[in-house]
Amino acid sequence: xxxxxxxxxxxxxxxxxxxxxxxxxxxxxxxxxxxxxxxxxxxxxxxxxxxxxxxxxxxxxxxxxxxxxxxxxxxxxxxxxxxxxxxxxxxxxxxxxxxxxxxxxxxxxxxxxxxxxxxxxxxxxxxxxxxxxxxxxxxxxxxxxxxxxxxxxxxxxxxxxxxxxxxxxxxxxxxxxxxxxxxxxxxxxxxxxxxxxxxxxxxxxxxxxxxxxxxxxxxxxxxxxxxxxxxxxxxxxxxxxxxxxxxxxxxxxxxxxxxxxxxxxxxxxxxxxxxxxxxxxxxxxx
Amino acid sequence: xxxxxxxxxxxxxxxxxxxxxxxxxxxxxxxxxxxxxxxxxxxxxxxxxxxxxxxxxxxxxxxxxxxxxxxxxxxxxxxxxxxxxxxxxxxxxxxxxxxxxxxxxxxxxxxxxxxxxxxxxxxxxxxxxxxxxxxxxxxxxxxxxxxxxxxxxxxxxxxxxxxxxxxxxxxxxxxxxxxxxxxxxxxxxxxxxxxxxxxxxxxxxxxxxxxxxxxxxxxxxxxxxxxxxxxxxxxxxxxxxxxxxxxxxxxxxxxxxxxxxxxxxxxxxxxxxxxxxxxxxxxxxxxxxxxxxxxxxxxxxxxxxxxxxxxxxxxxxxxxxxxxxxxxxxxxxxxxxxxxxxxxxxxxxxxxxx
Amino acid sequence: xxxxxxxxxxxxxxxxxxxxxxxxxxxxxxxxxxxxxxxxxxxxxxxxxxxxxxxxxxxxxxxxxxxxxxxxxxxxxxxxxxxxxxxxxxxxxxxxxxxxxxxxxxxxxxxxxxxxxxxxxxxxxxxxxxxxxxxxxxxxxxxxxxxxxxxxxxxxxxxxxxxxxxxxxxxxxxxxxxxxxxxxxxxxxxxxxxxxxxxxxxxxxxxxxxxxxxxxxxxxxxxxxxxxxxxxxxxxxxxxxxxxxxxxxxxxxxxxxxx
Numbered sequence: 001x002x003x004x005x006x007x008x009x010x011x012x013x014x015x016x017x018x019x020x021x022x023x024x025x026x027x028x029x030x031x032x033x034x035x036x037x038x039x040x041x042x043x044x045x046x047x048x049x050x051x052x053x054x055x056x057x058x059x060x061x062x063x064x065x066x067x068x069x070x071x072x073x074x075x076x077x078x079x080x081x082x083x084x085x086x087x088x089x090x091x092x093x094x095x096x097x098x099x100x101x102x103x104x105x106x107x108x109x110x111x112x113x114x115x116x117x118x119x120x121x122x123x124x125x126x127x128x129x130x131x132x133x134x135x136x137x138x139x140x141x142x143x144x145x146x147x148x149x150x151x152x153x154x155x156x157x158x159x160x161x162x163x164x165x166x167x168x169x170x171x172x173x174x175x176x177x178x179x180x181x182x183x184x185x186x187x188x189x190x191x192x193x194x195x196x197x198x199x200x201x202x203x204x205x206x207x208x209x210x211x212x213x214x215x216x217x218x219x220x221x222x223x224x225x226x227x228x229x230x231x232x233x234x235x236x237x238x239x240x241x242x243x244x245x246x247x248x249x250x251x252x253x254x255x256x257x258x259x260x261x262x263x264x265x266x267x268x269x270x271x272x273x274x275x276x277x278x279x280x281x282x283x284x285x286x
Numbered sequence: 287x288x289x290x291x292x293x294x295x296x297x298x299x300x301x302x303x304x305x306x307x308x309x310x311x312x313x314x315x316x317x318x319x320x321x322x323x324x325x326x327x328x329x330x331x332x333x334x335x336x337x338x339x340x341x342x343x344x345x346x347x348x349x350x351x352x353x354x355x356x357x358x359x360x361x362x363x364x365x366x367x368x369x370x371x372x373x374x375x376x377x378x379x380x381x382x383x384x385x386x387x388x389x390x391x392x393x394x395x396x397x398x399x400x401x402x403x404x405x406x407x408x409x410x411x412x413x414x415x416x417x418x419x420x421x422x423x424x425x426x427x428x429x430x431x432x433x434x435x436x437x438x439x440x441x442x443x444x445x446x447x448x449x450x451x452x453x454x455x456x457x458x459x460x461x462x463x464x465x466x467x468x469x470x471x472x473x474x475x476x477x478x479x480x481x482x483x484x485x486x487x488x489x490x491x492x493x494x495x496x497x498x499x500x501x502x503x504x505x506x507x508x509x510x511x512x513x514x515x516x517x518x519x520x521x522x523x524x525x526x527x528x529x530x531x532x533x534x535x536x537x538x539x540x541x542x543x544x545x546x547x548x549x550x551x552x553x554x555x556x557x558x559x560x561x562x563x564x565x566x567x568x569x570x571x572x573x574x575x576x577x578x579x580x581x582x583x584x585x586x587x588x589x590x591x592x593x594x595x596x597x598x599x600x601x602x603x604x605x606x607x608x609x610x611x612x613x614x615x616x617x618x619x620x621x622x623x624x625x626x627x628x629x630x631x632x633x634x635x636x637x638x639x640x
Numbered sequence: 641x642x643x644x645x646x647x648x649x650x651x652x653x654x655x656x657x658x659x660x661x662x663x664x665x666x667x668x669x670x671x672x673x674x675x676x677x678x679x680x681x682x683x684x685x686x687x688x689x690x691x692x693x694x695x696x697x698x699x700x701x702x703x704x705x706x707x708x709x710x711x712x713x714x715x716x717x718x719x720x721x722x723x724x725x726x727x728x729x730x731x732x733x734x735x736x737x738x739x740x741x742x743x744x745x746x747x748x749x750x751x752x753x754x755x756x757x758x759x760x761x762x763x764x765x766x767x768x769x770x771x772x773x774x775x776x777x778x779x780x781x782x783x784x785x786x787x788x789x790x791x792x793x794x795x796x797x798x799x800x801x802x803x804x805x806x807x808x809x810x811x812x813x814x815x816x817x818x819x820x821x822x823x824x825x826x827x828x829x830x831x832x833x834x835x836x837x838x839x840x841x842x843x844x845x846x847x848x849x850x851x852x853x854x855x856x857x858x859x860x861x862x863x864x865x866x867x868x869x870x871x872x873x874x875x876x877x878x879x880x881x882x883x884x885x886x887x888x889x890x891x892x893x894x895x896x897x898x899x
Contacts (some may be wrong), residue, residue: 008371037469046613049618058507072622077617092489114553127615138598140472148722151731152759156744159751159758161767163787165634171626190626210608212469226767236629254625268622 002090011058011091019040020037021059021214025205028216033178035129040212050083050108051209053125055108057087058266059204060121066094068102071200073110073251073268099271109172111193113250113272116202118219124187125189126208129215133173133187151199154226162231177216177224189270191235192251197223240265299561310355315376331425333536333565334358338484338606339365340374342535342564359487366607367369369466376521379529383539383562384441386515390566393442394509395543400441406514407566442511443541443558452556454541473630479581479601480574488570493639494594495576499612501591503580507559510543514566538563540571544579547586557586642705642713647672647813647845649713653692653702661869662688665697667865668871672812673843674747677877679850679892684859685869686849693847694734695724709812714785729759733806737818739798742805743790748775750786756809775804779834788886796827800834807838813845820855832858854893858882865889 009015017039022254024038043051044116058248061067066089071080075097083106084095096102099112108125116122132142135153154175161169168174174191178184197204197217202219217223227233238252245263250272252265265284268274277286311318322521325332325344335347344364352361381583390406393399446452463486470478483491497598499505516536520529542560548554559579561571580594591600603609648670655663662685667874670676678686693704695716704716709731716724717819728734736742743752753772754762754866762768779800779820790798799819806814819835820828836859839846856863856877863880865873867887873886884890 012371014371037471038467039467042366042370042466042607046363046614047608048613048615049611051611074617076295077619078295078299081299085296106617109620127612131719139602140598146723150725150759155758155763156747156751156755159754159765159768160747163750163769165636167634169630169634171630172623188620188623190622192626210612227763229763229769230766235626236633238625238629241894251622252625253621254628269624 008090009264011061011087011093012043013041013055013058018059021055023271024214025056025059025216028205029203029218031182032217033176033182033184033215035213035215037212038214039208040054043209043255045082045086047210048104048127049079050125052208052211052214053106053108053123053209055209056123056205056207056214057104058091060123061087061091061104062095063091063093065103066096066101066247068096068099068105068111068271070105070110070269070271071108073112074251074270076270078093092101097271099102099269108189108282109188110251110268111131111189111196111248113253113267113269114275116200118201118232120202122200122202122204124189124204124206126206126213127210128173128185129185129206129208129213131173131183142233145183149181152176154183155228158231161192162228167231168227168233169222174233175226177226179221180224181265182216183226184215184223190251191225191233192237194223194225194233194235199223238265241283242273243283245273245281245286246283247276247281249272302400310353319352321345321348321352324351327470331356331358331361332566334488334570336359337363337564337567337570338362338485338487339369341365341369359610360406363588363607363610366544376523378532379520379522379535381517382517383418383517383537384439384444384512386513386517386537387512387534388439388440388513388515389536390514391439391510391511392509392513395511396445396544399440399442399445400636404409408568409634439513441513441541442481442543446510446543446556451554452558453547468624471549472598476578476582479597480560480578481563482604483561483577484575486574487606487609488567490604490606491573491577492569493573494580494600495573497595498576498580498592503583503590503595504574505557505559505583505588506545507576507579508543509572510558510570511541512540512568514538514568517523535567538567538571540568540574542579557582613617643671645670645671645706647674647707648847649694649705649707650693651703651705653689653699653704655688655692655699655701655869656699661685662870663702666702666866666871668693670813670845670847672845674862675839675844675846675848675860677848677850677856677863678866679804679853679856679863680866681851682808683868684866686851686866688869689866690762690815690847690849691862692730693730695719707891709804729756730809731811731813733809733811733814734800734842735799735806735814735816735819737821739795742897743798744803745790748787748789749781749793751806752790752801753808753892757803760809771808772804775808776801778807779804794827795823796831799823799831803835803838807842807844810842811844814845816846816848818850819848820852828855831864835859853881860878865892 020039021171024036025037041055043054045051045054069080069084071077087096099114102117104123105122106123130142132145135157136142147189158168172190173185173188174194176184176186176194186194199220201219203219206215226232236253240252241248242252243251244266247267250267250269253268254262255266257264310588325348331351332344332347334348335358336342350361350364353364388404390408391404443452463475465478465481478579516534518531519533519535520531522529532607542559544557544559546556548555561574561578563570577600580596581600583590583595646669646812650668653663653666666689678689679685692699698717702790705713706716726781733829750769750772753775754768757768774787776783779802781797790801793801817891832855848859861867862869863877865877867888873880873889880889886894
């Protein structure tokens with residue numbers, strides 16, 4: 001157990017604010033993929049650094065939860081450390097790096113490699129919740145487009161990519177259709193992670209603090225990455241095994257090891273990599 | 287080659303923050319700056335931090351300035367985060383700036399007017415020459431004193447209003463919105479817009495106000511009046527049932543008189559832009575008033591093509607706490623996304639035979 | 641009374657802008673495959689009529705009935721916004737005077753033509769592209785330009801691209817607002833020929849707003865003459881232009897002859 005910061009409510013936010021957040025979350029779960037405006041509070045961390053995810057986590061966190069925080073798939077990145085400490089300090093909850101033990105996982109830019117279960121909640125930090133923002137800057141207009149399900153312009157973008165490059169050139173934050181109705185930004189996870197959004201047993205919650213929007217994918221929801229019949233969605237990983245655990249299927253980070261073009265590819269999900277190595281898997285560079 | 291994954295984020299953060307604390311204190315041979323020195327001698331910084339931090343408390347603002355090494359946006363951010371945790375006791379009665387205890391009051395539209403022109407403590411008409419005597423710590427001679435005039439100081443807008451020459455603003459009885467509780471929605475009403483601007487970044491308001499003067503949505507502004515001084519804050523506790531004075535705040539108010547609107551049937555009237563801010567902050571109040579007027583273009587039947595007239599653009603980009611967070615978040619690791627871009631670009635290059 | 645086979649039936653449309661009458665008790669019918677020209681000077685209310693007929697602008701009084709492909713009538717101004725927008729994406733088309741305002745100038749010609757197909761749910765890149773190429777051919781744009789941005793297209797090409805983009809979903813009804821305005825005379829002639837052949841071949845109904853009586857004579861079956869918001873004369877094109885009854889129509893026709 002951690003020492004709890006005095007003078008603040010459990011998990012920092014006051015109960016009234018948490019109720020407001022939970023109401024928004026319930027709406028979000030009821031309308032999968034639809035963005036719900038909420039009264040985002042000013043947090044002691046900067047906007048753009050996970051204030052949306054933190055508020056969502058604070059709203060669903062209970063004293064018996066076990067929290068895992070990852071950034072870029074790793075538990076030890078500075079922002080993950082900072083957010084984990086924040087909850088350790090303000091809620092005193094148990095924290096873990098073990099994906100399987102965590103009941104709530106707050107993430108930035110990755111979905112863990114190990115499949116998640118019905119008993120878990122995945123909270124995404126979202127910088128830009130509006131998938132149409134690059135096509136239409138006015139939120140008044142994008143709201144109308146969502147209301148009328150007018151998503152032709154997004155397909156025009158994919159069409160243009162195929163015309164110019166031979167395939168869709170969106171590598172991350174790849175837009176998805178949720179439950180066949182709402183176009184949604186999955187947050188800047190690599191497109192590699194998109195298939196995991198589909199029919200996930202865990203509840204997926206998305207918080208955008210600066211833009212003041214919450215949205216959700218309930219468990220076992222149909223989530224499709226946009227594509228064309230003759231150019232089906234495909235997302236790659238670096239064509240290498242992990243240098244440390246030898247995984248041929250995990251998403252890899254590329255580490256520059258010298259000035260002569262030397263590269264090492266290792267799992268971006270550090271818990272996944274460590275668990276495999278503990279089980280005896282060894283990569284070529286270990 | 288054996289590779290060990292990078293570890294130690296936790297230790298790196300602790301070390302970085304220790305270094306920051308040491309750097310903030312600076313040379314131990316030089317005495318530490320006290321909060322009283324900041325509130326007394328860096329008042330304009332304190333005022334800006336209170337305005338953009340949305341908390342009127344000079345001591346807290348001074349602490350925030352000290353803690354942020356004088357980075358005023360960082361200081362405003364500290365106040366905002368603190369503000370979130372504060373309970374709400376009451377909502378104040380509307381402030382009556384006509385009853386302001388005036389320190390400074392000028393009008394550019396009348397040579398003289400009831401209450402007179404009061405220059406007050408201003409940088410206007412100072413020659414901007416570095417004052418080396420100040421560096422040497424010279425104590426200034428005492429300023430001349432006078433008895434505060436008993437006469438009322440009517441606002442210029444009220445003077446013009448007696449003749450019906452300027453648009454009237456009446457209370458529509460609606461509770462004003464509160465952006466600190468509710469997300470911004472469009473169309474945003476003027477009360478919400480003014481709240482956003484009052485918390486907005488001084489530099490942004492200055493630049494956008496300036497752009498209207500240079501032709502991007504001009505509105506022929508006159509400074510009807512600029513006043514600075516202290517106002518009573520009153521609350522009405524439900525158990526008492528009448529208003530009680532809980533203290534004073536210093537405010538800067540700017541009322542612009544702008545080009546008139548009207549038609550053959552509606553008599554023409556001057557229109558107005560309004561700025562109000564905590565502390566002594568004339569540049570901000572004026573920028574705010576210019577921008578407020580620009581954002582009313584559509585309401586007043588004018589073309590609304592200039593950036594300052596685009597309400598959604600203005601309100602989404604005026605807050606420096608939001609802006610600095612999102613700009614600076616680019617420093618966070620993005621290597622997972624960059625990796626996906628690397629794979630995409632390598633694949634495309636391979637396909638084109640590079 | 642509304643005829644059983646009319647495509648659009650507008651009844652008693654009135655609209656004022658302040659004290660200025662833009663439409664005064666205007667009634668109009670349009671049959672499938674028919675081109676109706678709305679002519680008049682600027683300020684006569686002809687563009688307002690187009691906007692009211694197409695549901696873009698709401699009248700103070702009156703009603704616009706539209707018969708959908710299944711044969712049932714719908715009031716254009718009381719239909720829910722999603723239904724009206726869907727209509728504008730499929731069964732209807734709109735050709736504006738300025739193609740730059742209608743096209744996506746940063747999207748290729750193929751993407752511009754394909755957008756309405758994608759908005760209707762087309763999800764096969766190869767088919768969308770093939771259809772775009774086919775439409776470019778139909779509007780006499782070289783198919784090699786399919787991957788080019790419209791930025792470098794001439795004014796006439798831009799207008800033909802807008803027409804291809806509009807017709808790709810096979811609308812039954814197209815609204816056209818001065819489609820040849822702002823083009824050189826020789827370019828106009830070619831575009832008019834193209835529009836005339838497309839309208840005939842595809843059996844399109846069209847409401848065409850123009851101040852140019854020669855455009856109306858070339859394309860329209862019938863004409864409505866507008867003056868200060870009032871439809872002063874309606875009839876078959878040749879009849880109205882060769883034997884105008886209303887003094888204002890007579891003035892319009894004679895001024896064209898003089899010019």
